Amino acid sequence: MIERYSLPEISDIWSLKNKYNTWLKVELAVCSAYNKIGKIPDKSTENILKNARFEVAEIEETEKITKHDVIAFLTNVAKYVGEDSRYIHLGLTSSDVGDTSFSLLFRQALNLILSKAESLAESLAQKALKYKHTPMMGRTHGIHAEPITFGFKLLIFYEEINRGIYRLKQAVETVSCGKLSGAVGTFANVPPEVEKIALEILDLKPLLSNQIIQRDIYAECFYALASLGASCEKIALEMRHLMRTEVSEAEESFSAGQKGSSAMPHKKNPIVSENICGLSRVLRSNLMSALEDIALWHERDISHSSVERIITPDSTILAYYILHQLINLVDNMVVHEDKMLKNMQLTKGVIFSQKVLLTLTDKGMLREDAYAIVQKLAHQAIQTETEFVILLKNNADVLKYLKEDEIRNLFDINYYYKNIDFIFERSLSLFPIPDSYKAVVKVTLKDEVLDPQGKAVLSVLKSSGFNNIEDVRVGKHIELTIKKEKKNKRKEERNNAAGNNAADKIENNNEYDSSSGNNKYHGKNSKNNNQNLDELDKEALNKELRDISEKILSNPLIENFEIEIK
Amino acid sequence: MENKKINAGITVFPGSNCDIDVYYALKDVFNINVTFLWHKDEFHNFKKYDFIVIPGGFSYGDYLRAGALAARSRVMESIKDYAAGGGIILGICNGFQILLESGLLKGAMLTNKSLKFECKDVYIKNTGNNNQNNPFTCLINKDAVLKLPIAHHDGNYFAEKKEVDYLFSANQIAFQYCDAAGITSDESNPNGSIKNIGGLFGEKFNILGLMPHPERASEKILGSDDGAKIFNSIIYYVKNK
The missing domain is CATH 3.30.1280.10 (Phosphoribosylformylglycinamidine synthase subunit PurS)
Structure with missing residues (x-):
């Protein structure tokens, strides 16, 4: 991943040093397992555990000759262990170490992303509560529908991110697996007990494998990331809509010294949101590649490897970056409550049309007739920029069923918010804010x-x-x-x-x-x-x-x- | 020195129930000065106590693991310091469990193999090879058999084989369950303890963890006064140290 989007704590996971460290962890777990079943003497095990280490630069030098990273790594570790190095990598194939480590690294990255996602959920919950009673226009198809509150909109995001967290946790569970079963997975050269003991040490589950861990496992992780990214995109997209000049209900914070455009000094653009929308596209396309990695030749081919070298760091680093950006966005967004109210009034009160329709039918007017009248008057209100309530009060048919003050009482915004408390209580008991x-x-x-x-x-x-x-x-x-x-x-x-x-x-x-x-x-x-x-x-x-x-x-x-x- | 000048401390935890028995034995049978040490209190005047007894019972209701919570109490912090300075400590039954949990003795207690609360007289053999140099068995002959009552649910002593071998080689095994003739066997093992271990010394022999209850067998009228041999040893040792 390019440096611009790489936060060090997650890109460090994919550093060569951490990769080799993880390989070493796996190799040592296998040595301990062999020791436990009596295949490696105590003394040698002690020596291996004490002295096994590596130098990244030296491995890179060796790899130029071997053109095989695992062999270069083992050669380097052997240099520090000495004679007992003959016990390292016993009966293993490179993928035993590579894939088991891959799971460990993926899990490490997902756990980091998980805690970031939990932070995002917390930020959303705090804002949802803050704007729980802030009226704004609910829009379907981009057109005014009925009133909602801004907190309600944010609460929907909160629940969705919580589902994303659930998917991430599932992915962590799924990826917590390893394989130490040799060249084609038949345990021909490594006893099953060694796999069992070593994976226990590494806190991984064994699963039936050929040469490699089956790639549907990792595809599930990429799905969790892509899906979480799409949910973040949804929030960012909403911000972009709300920030449009004609809407202007909320905006990204604009820091001192920030510039929106090289040509137009007046500009404040939703750049963070646009950035998130763009990056989540990459998460989605990486998922496609991850799915294509599932089908390999026979007991494995290596076509997946090049793909994973790119998409795994990229997707985890990007997901983490997206969450990081979105947390900042949510924590610092500027909300224009006055503009939200003003926009609700743009449509001259026609947003109460359903309430008028229901009341007229309730009072005895035929639904078909009521619908025709309400629709006609609502359209007229917008066309002539006249308040809907005035048109209703002047309509003889309407007056047959409703008195003037009854009509006025229909235009009560609190009618739409009577269940807001219930909605919040239900969500927050389903997904309690983590305190x-x-x-x-x-x-x-x-x-x-x-x-x-x-x-x-x-x-x-x-x-x-x-x-x-x-x-x-x-x-x-x-x-x-x-x-x-x-x-x-x-x-x-x-x-x-x-x-x-x-x-x-x-x-x-x-x-x-x-x-x-x-x-x-x-x-x-x-x-x-x-x-x-x-x-x-x-x-x-x-x-x-x-x-x-x-x-x-x-x-x-x-x-x-x-x-x-x- | 008169016994009256000897000072003993007895720890009291919520759930201790042999504290009064030990108090009675030490004070009325052996004529020693006795002080109760409340679990919430620290003590720093280590010289005041010639020895300390951690009595049996069910400290903290055996919650978590027998002895686990008592081992983390404030008084135990002081007792650890007391032990480090060579202070003499006798842990009986739950007291033994507390000593294990606090790390003052090696090993752990599991539930009795029989799954039953075992409450009966048993025989234990003085296994130790270090009788003259420790406070607890200095008046007891090697391989002498004592008849003492047990009353416990978790007295199945466990340690890794390597550890047990070491404890034997270091003479830290104090007592083993046996029959009246002093023969150790599975039949004479009341709880499944590894190697019939029923009593264990600390590495400096100033600590004894003992599953049977010597305080319940300190007078003939109670059916046996073999337990007095252990208290008499401590008294003799304290007087002559």
């Missing part, structure tokens, strides 16, 4: 530890006739609710804390060398503060939960734990 994280820690006895409780349940199940149940293990399910700090407050606090911290360090001059380190440190930190907050929070949360689980909720000697953040 806290929910986490579930599952604690289970380790496989090798006898579970007498499970055995007791098993015997009861058997005596109840469920003879096909082979084993029962009983574990604990612990739910935690962790308070989430308010977005803006958190941002501020973090900025302050980091600022002080950096200043102290510079002043004391101990940890960071003033000639080079200071600037670097400062730069890095401010980048994190502006762009990577929520990810930092997630990371901190994860760390905290691991801590809690390890130290208190489970006894690592006899129990395993699994953390799920909801």
Whole structure:
């Protein structure tokens, strides 16, 4: 992806260094697995785990000769491990490492996007609540229909982004798979236990593969991204419409010094929204390529690989960028509530036509007749720029059924908003604004530890006739609710804390060398503060939960734990 | 030195129920000064206590894991410091579980293999090879058999094989369940503990975790006074240290 759209925290995931790091993680998990089944001696495993590393530049040099990246990587790692390197990559094919790593990297990127999408949902919810009672025109086909509120419009976006979040979570689940089953997936040269143990270490599920992980898995991820992108585009497109000169109901913020046009100084253009609309097209076309990667020759061909090298970084980086842009847009948009009201009056009150129609039929007029009269008067109101209510009051047929003050009472905008509270309550109970994280820690006895409780349940199940149940293990399910700090407050606090911290360090001059380190440190930190907050929070949360689980909720000697953040 | 000058502390957690039994035994049977240590309180005057007993019971209702919550209480923070300074600590039953959970002893307790709450007299054998140098068995002969009551649901001691081998080699296994003749077997194992382990020393031998209840067997009238041997050892050790 071109630098312009690459935010470092997500493009770093696709750096060569991170890729090789992930490969190494997979290779080491496999070594640990072989050690567990007794194929690699303890001493050698210890040496491998301790000394295995790589240098990106050296790998690149070697690859010029081997023309094969995995081999170049292994050669380089071998250099640092020494003789025990003969145990690395035992019985594996390149795709075992490549695809399993690919899943890990994809998951890493999707998780980052997920937390960004959650931030967007939060921003939308805050704005929806702020403009819950701000009247504006509802338009169908671009034509005035009936009143809505601006908050209502935003609430629809909020629900939709929440569905996008759901799809992303599904994609994370789907992509959490690996394969370590050798050249065509038959485990000919690598025992299935090794795959099982290694994938457990990597927190991935095994799935039946030939040489590679089947590409429908990844296509689902690209769909989640493309779909989320389309929803972001929808929001951006709305902004573009609302910002059109003739509408002018909302606009993107325009910063000091910003210029709209090189030729026309008066211009303020919806450039962020247009940018989002454009980029989401790329997400959609990448999905096409991802779908075409599903069908490969026999047990695999390599036609998918070149495509993935491009579309995977591109789509994840772009999705992240789109979300980042849209969050800024939503947080800072300018809303012209007065213009919204003014625009509602453009059509001289004909927007109440349905209410008039229903009341006339209710009072006894034939629906066909009522429709004809209301339609005629409404069109006349717009043509002659006369208030619809006045035309109604002067119509003899209408007056047969309605008194003048009854007619006037029909033009009450609150009629359209009587269920706004209900609508908001339903949405927000369906998709609560995240003010806290929910986490579930599952604690289970380790496989090798006898579970007498499970055995007791098993015997009861058997005596109840469920003879096909082979084993029962009983574990604990612990739910935690962790308070989430308010977005803006958190941002501020973090900025302050980091600022002080950096200043102290510079002043004391101990940890960071003033000639080079200071600037670097400062730069890095401010980048994190502006762009990577929520990810930092997630990371901190994860760390905290691991801590809690390890130290208190489970006894690592006899129990395993699994953390799920909801 | 008179016993009266010996000071013992007994921790009290919500759910402790052998605290009074230990209090009675130490005070009325052995004539020792006894203070209760409330779970919410820290203490820093380590010299004040010649030894501390973490009694049995169901601290915090055995929630999460037996002993898990008590191990994170404030008084245990002080007890860890006390232990680091060589203080003598006897954890009985739930006290043993708390010592494991707090990391002062190695290993963990699982539910009894029988799945039952086991409440009966058992025999334990003094396995230790370090009797003269530790406070708990210095008056007990090696391989001597004691008859003591157990009353627990989670007393199935577990540690990885490597760890158990190490504990044996380091003489840290204090007592093993056995029969009246001192033979350890599956039949004489009341809860499924690995290697019949029923009592375990800390690495500096100033800590003993013990599943059976010596305080319930400190007078003949209770059916056995073998438990007194352990308290007498502690008293002897404290007087002669």
